[in-house]
Amino acid sequence: MGPEDLRHILQELPPERREELLVGLETPDDAAVYRLGGDLALVQTLDFFTPIVDDPYAFGQIAAANALSDIYAMGGRPITAMNILCWPCELGNEAAVRILQGGADKVREAGAAVVGGHTVEDREPKYGLAVAGLVEPDGMLTVGGARPGDILVLTKPLGTGILATALKGDFIEAEGMAEAIGGMCLLNAGASRAAREAGARACTDVTGFGLVGHLLNMLADREIGCVVETGKVPFYPRVMEMAEVGMVPAGAYNNRAFYGDRVSAEGVDELLTLALCDPQTSGGLLLAVPPEAEGMMMKRLGAMNPPGAWPIGRFVRRGAAPLELRP
Amino acid sequence: MVRAGKAVVEFYMLKGGNFLNETVDARGLACPQPVVLTRQAMQAVSGPIRVLVDNPTARDNVSRFAASQGWLVEAFEEEYGFRLELTPGSCEAAAAAGASGSHLFVLSADFMGKVDNQLGTLLMKTFLNTLAEREELPSHLVLFNTGVNLACGKAETVTSLQRLQEKGVSILVCGTCLDFLGQKKHLRVGTVSNMYEIVDTLASARSCITI
Numbered sequence: 001m002g003p004e005d006l007r008h009i010l011q012e013l014p015p016e017r018r019e020e021l022l023v024g025l026e027t028p029d030d031a032a033v034y035r036l037g038g039d040l041a042l043v044q045t046l047d048f049f050t051p052i053v054d055d056p057y058a059f060g061q062i063a064a065a066n067a068l069s070d071i072y073a074m075g076g077r078p079i080t081a082m083n084i085l086c087w088p089c090e091l092g093n094e095a096a097v098r099i100l101q102g103g104a105d106k107v108r109e110a111g112a113a114v115v116g117g118h119t120v121e122d123r124e125p126k127y128g129l130a131v132a133g134l135v136e137p138d139g140m141l142t143v144g145g146a147r148p149g150d151i152l153v154l155t156k157p158l159g160t161g162i163l164a165t166a167l168k169g170d171f172i173e174a175e176g177m178a179e180a181i182g183g184m185c186l187l188n189a190g191a192s193r194a195a196r197e198a199g200a201r202a203c204t205d206v207t208g209f210g211l212v213g214h215l216l217n218m219l220a221d222r223e224i225g226c227v228v229e230t231g232k233v234p235f236y237p238r239v240m241e242m243a244e245v246g247m248v249p250a251g252a253y254n255n256r257a258f259y260g261d262r263v264s265a266e267g268v269d270e271l272l273t274l275a276l277c278d279p280q281t282s283g284g285l286l287l288a289v290p291p292e293a294e295g296m297m298m299k300r301l302g303a304m305n306p307p308g309a310w311p312i313g314r315f316v317r318r319g320a321a322p323l324e325l326r327p
Numbered sequence: 328m329v330r331a332g333k334a335v336v337e338f339y340m341l342k343g344g345n346f347l348n349e350t351v352d353a354r355g356l357a358c359p360q361p362v363v364l365t366r367q368a369m370q371a372v373s374g375p376i377r378v379l380v381d382n383p384t385a386r387d388n389v390s391r392f393a394a395s396q397g398w399l400v401e402a403f404e405e406e407y408g409f410r411l412e413l414t415p416g417s418c419e420a421a422a423a424a425g426a427s428g429s430h431l432f433v434l435s436a437d438f439m440g441k442v443d444n445q446l447g448t449l450l451m452k453t454f455l456n457t458l459a460e461r462e463e464l465p466s467h468l469v470l471f472n473t474g475v476n477l478a479c480g481k482a483e484t485v486t487s488l489q490r491l492q493e494k495g496v497s498i499l500v501c502g503t504c505l506d507f508l509g510q511k512k513h514l515r516v517g518t519v520s521n522m523y524e525i526v527d528t529l530a531s532a533r534s535c536i537t538i
Contacts, residue, residue, distance in 0.1 A: 165358060165359050166359070168359055169358075169359030169360075169362060169363045170363065171359070243391075244391060244395050245362070245391065245392045245395045245396075246358075246359070246362040246387075246388035246389060246390075246391040246392035246395070247358075247359055247362065247388070248358070248384075248387070248388055248391075249358055250357060250358050250382070250384040253383065253384040253387065254384075271391075
C-alpha cells in the first residue's frame with residue numbers, strides 16, 4: 001500500500017507501550033525490536049510480494065534478501081525465517097519448489113535457518129518471509145538520529161520498480177536487467193556491518209516508498225533536513241531509458257504525489273524526481289554517516305564486489321523543505 | 328469499441344483523405360498495460376491513435392511513450408479520465424490541427440533513412456521524383472539542415488524540386504542552414520526562409536510528414 005493509506009490505517013490501531021518494546025509502530029522503522037533481557041533484543045519483520053522476475057529461483061532469492069534486509073537495517077543479525085507462500089496450484093509444484101529453494105539458499109547465506117512457514121491458495125503467486133534476528137540494543141541502528149553535517153550514503157543503485165515494470169511490459173528482457181537482478185539478490189549484510197563499524201547515526205533500507213520516501217522517514221526530527229545531489233544518485237543500467245518510454249510504476253507516481261511539498265526539486269527534471277520515488281525491491285541501505293567516518297565507510301564498501309556505497313548528499317539544518325533535491 | 332483493453336480499429340474520414348484511426352481503451356488497466364497496448368496500436372497503424380485511460384499515471388506514461396517515439400500528444404480531461412490524441416510524425420506543431428489546410432513534408436537531411444550512405448541518397452532522389460509525379464501534392468516542402476543541399480548546386484534532386492515548384496508546391500529553404508553549409512549562392516530552387524516563417528508554417532499546418 002502507498003504511504004498515505006498506510007498511515008491512515010495505522011493511526012486507527014491502539015498504541016502499544018511496554019518497557020521491553022524498544023521500536024514499535026510509533027516510528028517508521030524497518031522492524032520491531034523487543035528487549036529479551038540483558039543486552040539482547042529480538043528484531044522481527046515480515047515482507048512478501050508478487051513475482052518481479054520470471055525465474056522462480058531468482059524470485060525466491062530476491063524475496064528473501066528483501067525480507068532479511070529489514071533486520072540488517074536495524075543493525076541486527078538474522079537467526080530464523082518462516083516462509084509465506086501464496087500459490088495458484090495450477091502453476092504446479094516445481095516452480096514453488098524453486099522459489100522456496102531460492103529463499104532457503106539466501107537465508108542460509110545470511111547465516112540463518114528457515115524453520116517453518118505457511119501456504120495459502122491464491123490466484124496470484126506471492127512469496128516472502130517473516131524473519132527474526134538479534135541485536136544488542138546499544139548497537140541498534142534506527143531510522144532517526146541523523147545530525148547536520150552527516151553524509152548520506154546509499155549502498156545499492158535504484159530503479160528496480162521501473163525495470164520490473166518494463167519487464168512486465170516486454171520492453172526489456174531479464175538479460176537486460178541482469179545487474180539489477182544481481183543487486184536485488186545481494187544481501188545488505190556487508191553494508192550493515194560497515195555501517196555499524198563506521199558509527200552510522202541512522203539507517204533504513206530503500207523499499208516501497210522509494211529513495212525519497214525512506215529519506216523523509218529519516219527526517220522526522222524537525223531540526224533536520226537533507227540535500228541530495230541528484231547527479232550523484234546511482235541507477236541500474238537502462239532505468240532512465242525505460243522511464244522515458246513510460247515504464248514508471250503507479251507506485252512512483254503515488255509516492256511523488258504524497259510527498260508533495262516536503263520535497264523541493266527546483267531545477268530537477270520531473271522524470272528524475274519521479275525515478276527517485278520509484279518503489280524498490282530489496283533496495284540498499286540509506287545511511288547517515290558522520291563526516292569523519294565517510295572515508296572508512298567508502299573504503300570498506302567500495303572494496304566489496306560489486307562495490308556498494310555512493311555518497312549522494314548530506315544532512316543539514318532544515319530549510320524551507322525537509323528534503324531538497326538539487327540538479 | 329470494446330472495454331477492457333481490446334484495441335479496436337475503426338476508419339473515419341478526415342478532411343483531405345482517409346485516415347486509419349485506432350482507439351485503445353486502456354481504462355481499468357494497470358501500468359504498464361496502457362503503454363503496451365498503445366505500442367501495439369502504433370505498430371499496427373500509420374494514422375492517429377486515440378487512447379482512453381482512467382488515471383493520471385497511465386496518462387503520463389502513455390504520453391511519455393508516445394513522445395519518445397516522436398508522436399504528438401494531446402491530452403483531454405474526460406468524465407471517465409483522460410482522452411489522449413496521438414498523432415504520428417515529429418512535427419509538434421502539425422496537430423495544432425485544423426488551423427489551416429496546409430500539408431507539409433519536412434526534409435531534414437539530403438538522404439532518406441537514418442544512415443548517410445549511397446542508398447539513402449538514391450532513395451531521396453527517387454522519393455522526390457515520385458512525389459513530383461503525383462497529382463495530390465503537399466502544399467509545402469520545408470528543407471532543413473543538410474536537406475537544403477537537395478535544392479543546391481549540382482544535386483540530382485534539383486529538377487524534381489523545380490517540377491514540384493512549378494506544380495504549385497511552396498518550397499521553404501532554411502536560410503541559416505544555407506549559410507552554415509556555405510550553400511547560399513548555390514541555391515537553385517525554392518525560397519530562402521527564416522525560422523519565424525518556418526515555425527509559423529509548421530504551427531498552422533494540418534498535417535506534417537518528416538522524411
